[in-house]
Amino acid sequence: MDKDRREGIKGMANPGRYGIERVAYWLMRITGLGLLFYFIGHIYETSSLLDGKAAWNSMLELTQTTEGHIFLTLVIGMCVFHTGNGIRLMIAQAGFGFGKPRRPDYPYTPSSLNMKNKLCIYVSIGLAALAMMYGLGVMYDV
Amino acid sequence: MTKGGALPKGFEMPSNIDSPSQSSSQEKYEEVKSSSKTITLRISKFNPEKDQRKAFHAFTVPYQRWTTVLDAILDVKSNQDHSIGVRYSCRQATCGSCGMIINGKPKLACFTKISELDSDVVTVEPMNNFPLIRDLAVGFERMFSTHKRMKPYIIREDSETNPGTKEFLQTPEDVEKYIQFSSCIKCGLCNSACPTMTTDSTFIGPQGLAQAYRYVADNRDQGKDERLRIIDEPHGIWRCHFAGSCSQVCPKGVDPAMGIQLLRGYLLGYRK
Numbered sequence: 001m002d003k004d005r006r007e008g009i010k011g012m013a014n015p016g017r018y019g020i021e022r023v024a025y026w027l028m029r030i031t032g033l034g035l036l037f038y039f040i041g042h043i044y045e046t047s048s049l050l051d052g053k054a055a056w057n058s059m060l061e062l063t064q065t066t067e068g069h070i071f072l073t074l075v076i077g078m079c080v081f082h083t084g085n086g087i088r089l090m091i092a093q094a095g096f097g098f099g100k101p102r103r104p105d106y107p108y109t110p111s112s113l114n115m116k117n118k119l120c121i122y123v124s125i126g127l128a129a130l131a132m133m134y135g136l137g138v139m140y141d142v
Numbered sequence: 143m144t145k146g147g148a149l150p151k152g153f154e155m156p157s158n159i160d161s162p163s164q165s166s167s168q169e170k171y172e173e174v175k176s177s178s179k180t181i182t183l184r185i186s187k188f189n190p191e192k193d194q195r196k197a198f199h200a201f202t203v204p205y206q207r208w209t210t211v212l213d214a215i216l217d218v219k220s221n222q223d224h225s226i227g228v229r230y231s232c233r234q235a236t237c238g239s240c241g242m243i244i245n246g247k248p249k250l251a252c253f254t255k256i257s258e259l260d261s262d263v264v265t266v267e268p269m270n271n272f273p274l275i276r277d278l279a280v281g282f283e284r285m286f287s288t289h290k291r292m293k294p295y296i297i298r299e300d301s302e303t304n305p306g307t308k309e310f311l312q313t314p315e316d317v318e319k320y321i322q323f324s325s326c327i328k329c330g331l332c333n334s335a336c337p338t339m340t341t342d343s344t345f346i347g348p349q350g351l352a353q354a355y356r357y358v359a360d361n362r363d364q365g366k367d368e369r370l371r372i373i374d375e376p377h378g379i380w381r382c383h384f385a386g387s388c389s390q391v392c393p394k395g396v397d398p399a400m401g402i403q404l405l406r407g408y409l410l411g412y413r414k
Contacts, residue, residue: 004284004343007270011340017246018335018387025337025385092384095407098400101322101359108395112403113386 021113024121028085031078038075069139076135077128084124092117178204181256183214185226186267189276198265199223205256211264212240212251215278227277235393238329242278243267248331248391269334285330288350291372294357297365310362323356323401325394332388332398344377348388348398351379355401358408366408374409 015026188196272280332348407413
């Protein structure tokens, strides 16, 4: 057993215990990692151009399959959520968007977890879902 | 006060109340116990010096509407298992001793009523991200040393205790800037809930960072640059990702997440 009894990745990845802010934290990390892998894959994909037009076309064909469409849809969702939530975090982490410190009165409601922040998280998730639906519509010519 | 328990003139004992001679306190206790509901209290037991793995021991405990989790643990300790290791002191959310994981979330045992948990089974475990002493008691050495690193005192050249000086005056607005963060009781719940602390053993943590903000925001203090240098490190303030779990579990309304984000404003130049 770890001397400090740290929960490890399991504790970090458990999004269910602390409300929507913890879910947003978890999604932000997952989408960040997903986009990093996409970025690496994208460099590999575009590097096929060096092998000529045929290699490039065969690489593009991979995205024209059902699995390719699902993958690209996920990339769209990850991009939109990561951008929307990232803007919220940049504003919040500069110290804006949750008012001023004040004497706490019971029952304590933390200003940093206010409705503005929650709304931004829900909007980011909603926009990601809309963008994914739009992307699916374009890819399947609906 | 009248002698011998006699009532003052004009007062009569209601007929439906027993006199002390008719009902002993033990009988009353038994009466309360038999009339109350019960829960199953699962207590994590583990002694790092003896045991190989932690085990949950289940106890049936009577409770009333006002019974706290700490009351239930102490009931078990008094009547069923004397060996349970638990730390507590004030029983009124002031000392910060009885922090533990109650049904999966860090809470103060003395500040959590069983009736508000809305569950027939209450599971108590020691706080995460702290070294275990035994059963429900964890070690606070690292948190206290981090707290000390933040220089939790007013730093300035002169002193209000020197002869011929007056106290340093502050307006109510000046006090509002930091008073929220001075309510910290160092219970460690925020550090237990923090997702960064689950993996980073050298992260300062929300408790220490919120205390750094408390003194940086105090206009009597002149140690701002010193403190900002301490927290501006790879495992310092930049490892906070604003998950807000620390503020959600704080039993005193300190809102460490807010303090950390405001502190970042000083480092990024938005605040002076």
